[in-house]
Structure formats: C-alpha cells, structure tokens
Amino acid sequence: MDIQKLINDVQLNCHISDARHAGNYTLCVYLLKMREFYRWERQHTFSEKLSKNDIGDWLTRREDLWEKVESDDYHPITIASKNFDPFDSQNINNSLISQNLIYSGGYGVKNKPHFFLADLENKETINDYTIYISGKEYARDLTSPPAMSHNKTIYIRRESFKRLLWERTDEWRWNKPENAMARSIRCYDFDNDLENALSKMTDNELDAAVLHEIGEIQVGEKLDGWHQMMSDITFTQAEIMARAVRDHYADTLHTLPTLIKNNNQASIHFYFANLTNMRKHIFPSLMNAYNKWCEDAKINSIDKTVATSVNHWKNIAEQMLALHQQDARQCSVRIESLVNNKNI
Secondary structure (H helix, E strand, O other), X not given: XXXXXXXXXXXXXXXXXXXHHHHHOOHHHHHHHXXXXXXXXXXXXXXXXXXXXXXXXXXXXXXXXXXXXXXXOOOOEEEOOEEEOOOOHHHHHHHHHXXXXXXXXXXXXXXXXXXXXXXXXXXXXXXXXXXXEEEEEEEEOOOOOOEEEEOOEEEEEHHHHHHHHHHHHHHHHOOOOOXXXXXXXXXXXXXXXXXXXXXHHHHHHHHHHHHXXXXXXXXXXXXXXXXXXXXXXXXXXHHHHHHHHHHHHHHHHHHHHHHHHOOOHHHHHHHHHOOOHHHHHHOHHHHHHHHHHHHXXXXXXXXXXXXXXXXXXXXXXXXXXXXXXXXXXXXXXXXXXXHHOOOO
16 A cells, blocks of 8 residues: 555645635634644644744645645545545545554535545444544644544544644633633643643543534434535525534533533533534523533533423424425525524
C-alpha cells in the first residue's frame, strides 16, 4: 500500500471540498479556521506564537490552489490498485484496518463533504454501535468535525477534538467572562500546565461526544425520512432549527441523563458552554435549569427538565417530518412556525 499516495488522494478531496464551501463562513470565522488549519498543517504546538506573515503567504497559496481544483470531481480513493468511491467509508476501512488507519467520507452541515485519514487509536463496540477513535490525522479539510456518525458507525477524532477545545479555551481567554466555559476550564489546571490540561479535557469530552453520537443514532432510528427532509430544506432557517431539535432530542434521550448519572460536572459545564444560540432560543428552560444548578449545586433542576422534555422534542421532530411529507417543497416556512411556537 502506497500510504503517501493515499494521504495525497484524501487531501486532494479535502481541498476540493474546501474550495467549494469555504464561502459558507463569515470572514472572521474563516480567518480563525484558516489560522488553526495552518497550525495543524505545519505541526505547530498550541502554545507556539504564529507568524502573521507566514500565515498570510500560506493563505494566498492555499486560495490559489482552491481556485484550480474547485471544478474538479471528487477523486476515487486507491488502495492496492483498487479504486473506491470517496464516500464508501465502510469498504475503504475494511482495506485499511490492517494498517491501523481509519478513514471517513461523509456530509456535514449545509451538505459540505468532510474527509479525513488518521491513525486508528481504538475500536470498540457498545451494544450494536461501532466506535472508531482516531489519533494523529494525516489528511483533513478546513472544518474537521470532532465527532460524526453514519448508520451505526461513530467516528471520534481525538486530534480534531483537541484542536476544537484549544480554539474554545483560547477564545475564552480574550475576555475571560464568568460563564459556563469558565466553570469548565476551572476543572483543569490550564494556568500551570496547558498541554496536560488540554489532554485531560480532551479525554473527558471524548467520552461525552460518544454519548451524543449514540443518542444521535438512537434518534435516527426513530425518525424515518429525516435525511431526505434535511436535504430538501438545506440553506433555510428550518435546517438550522431541525438540527437544533434533533440535537435536543438526542441529548435529552441519552447524553445529559448519562452525564448527570455519572456526575461529570466538567462535561456538563462544557455542554452548556457550547449550546448554540438556536438551541438556547428553542429550549430556554434548559438554560434556566443550568443557572439554577450553578446557584444551589442541586443537579435535580437539570435532571427534571431533561426527563420532562424528551417527549416534547420527539413530538416536534415527528411533526416536522409530517410537514415535510405533506409538502416537501413548501415545508420550510411551516417548520419554522412550528418550532417558534413550541419553545419550552
């Protein structure tokens, strides 16, 4: 097996995906992502100060490359003279497991393709879910989701997760607001040992990510037709709402109950630190319960809210599917109205 050619093939598809979708980000988000992408590609440590001139030159060359490949088709992945469709992750991985490598090709937010190739750190089975945990990454795109799932296969990317945590903690340090992220960070010794603290936080949040992905799969089994609906409402406000509803359903079904049962306070704080504005908007009682817990240290406020809301999110998700089945082309506005009128 020509490992370097394999890396080049996967990275080329990453470049094509980035060329087509980098415009999805605001300028500020784009520049932050490119800075950290540069850090990964050049293998700089998290504590190392980056040269603005070097990043600027690299960015120019990268955008020139994207312009050349933007119109290319995604290339097949070649392993031992056999070509695979780049989205055929299962068969590709069947050929890579013996090399302790793991690959994924799939779609994320706004149908952006994501590809990565990394060392396989661990493989485990929980019930009938297969969980792959990857280590060092050899090829990746600009946006590197730290956790992904397809059917009953879960991909957890340790390196991407660590970089995500670095970005979040580094951003917090700019103003150091007293919020959920501050409480999560205080569970680790970031002031005296950044690298070790980051590693410990990564280990803890990897476990939480597995819980969320299992919840996602369990929810997916109950929501027949969801992926077609998401494809039909792409680039609408309804798409953002649908993702938030599904996340709440998965987390009230599995993630939060397990974190509460295990008394994983660091992960609970981190969970609330990373709730999107949309998720807060449609589930204000959850944030209220968190704030109450921070005041009185009694977790039952969150526990009760989670237990009484899981059926609510199940019903909303099912109603969204029903609206889509009634009129796939015009359902977006009705989905938006449904969600806006069902906040709890």
